Amino acid sequence: MFYQSEGIVLDQADLGENDKIATIFTRQEGLVRAVVKGAQRPKSKLRGLTQPLTHGLFQLYRGRSLERVTQVSMRNGFPGIIQDYEKMIYARYLVELLTNVLPEKERNRALFDLFLAVLGCLEQKEDPWVVVRWAELGILKLAGFAPSFSRCVSCGNGVQESLQASPVYFSLRGGGALCSECTSQVRPYGELIQVSPGTLRTLELLSTAAASAKPSPCPNITARGQVRAEINEVSRKYIAFVLEKRLKSAPLVESIEDDNSSK
Amino acid sequence: MQNYPKAIADLIDELRKLPGIGPKTAQRLAFHLVVSGKSSIDMLIDSLAEVRDTIGYCSVCGNLTDIDPCGICQDPKRDASTICVVGYPKDVLAIERVGGYKGMFHVLHGYIEPLKGVGPDDIRVKELLARVKDNPNKVKEVILATNPDLDGETTALYLARLLKPLSVKVTRLARGLPFGADLDYADEVTLARALEGRSEV
Ligand SMILES: [Zn+2]
Ligand SMILES: [Zn+2]
Secondary structure, X not given: OEEEEEEEEEEEEXXXXXXXXXXXXXXXXXXXXXXXXXXXXXXXXXXXXXXXXXXXXXXXXXXXXXXXXXXXXXXXXXXXXXXXXXXXXXXHHHHHHHHHHOOEOOOOHHHHHHHHHHHHHHHHOOOHHHHHHHHHHHHHHHOOOOOEOOEOOOOOOEOHHHHOOOOEEEEOOOOEEEOHXXXXXXXXXXXXXXXXXXXXXXXXXXXXXXXXXXXXXXXXXXXOHHHHHHHHHHHHHHHHHHHXXXXXXXXXXXXXXXXXXXX | OOOOOHHHHHHXXXXXXXXXXXXXXXXXXXXXXXXXXXXXXXXXXXXXXHHHHHOEEOOOOOOEXXXXXXXXXXXXXXXXXXXXXXXXXXXXXXXXXXXXXXXXXXXXXXXXXXXXXXXXHHOOHHHHHHHHHHOOOOOOEEEEOOOOOHHHHHHHHHHHHHHHHHOOEXXXXXXXXXXXXXXXXXXXXXXXXXXXXXXXX
């Protein structure tokens, strides 16, 4: 059976001696793994068209076992990402995050639309950092792991009020901010990360932007210095906590961020 | 269930580790070897042992060689001011086959592959930097001849970032190569044209 769907190629690997297998995030069917026949041959047309980060219209054939890519009409290859080392690493990192939270063959149009918007913003924006932190929050939210930055995850009170008084913490296990009152009581919260008011506000802004309806506009927020460093820490630790592992591309992302902050 | 003698099962397991060899091919190869007779098995053993004992990596460029430094690195007629950076030894072969290139090589032994957790420290980047830094007046151009696919491109971008501040000319193969192709698959005309038409990055 043939079917068509808009999709984004996320990854591609060799299959046997002649073929490749592409992981495609389709709008229609969610994550699909499909064989690209003959794609290891130099003259294969489908080979270039199924390179990771290709957005297009895919015609697929559903056989008895594996699916097969039969035709691609390419819409965008995101050259602005592919010609920039940092953007490229970030894009591949977001792909890895996405494939870790997205079950195979489960339609998730909101997540598809977000991811497409994220690639567009990554290509456009000069500073990819904010796009990536925004994208992470959006992906986590749509996958059901949205952290809370405005209300205390323990008592539900607004945390902004307690900001002036004393430091606020982010609880990995609680998945959000803790007010000072709750922090001062017993600590069943696991690891806590102390965050400044600016960090919490920026995270809240990013997470609201990530939740806004499509088409998602690129986030118009930025952060520097201490705030950026704290946001990085929350993001790294929270994602590792939720996934119960470190993403393989995380060290490359971290080395870019740590390099940039020492400049 | 299979009931091969253990030696045959072991051989099949070893053959399956080779690239592009599935269980069926491994089985076919194993049976072919078993019935091919003692002398042809001995020849195979000898040539494997020869490879094991005599072939290593060139300490300068990383290419496969039976002398160190390799024939290319030792050749006084070659131009030491140009280094062509490739992913694997098979790419050196591909470029040598074309013929027009008279400079040196540097084999990375892999590409930066974010999704596999392979970073710059896992491939021969440090060695390349050292070659350029230690010969500031000698090395004038570094040609990035990594595969024109996403991992090759990522690696080239990374190297360009590192090399540019060293005031060496950094060039990339021309775009004649189809995106997603393997260097050693490219036909000779295309590859020659890509080398000639390289442009500064
Ligand atoms: Zn509370
Ligand atoms: Zn050599």
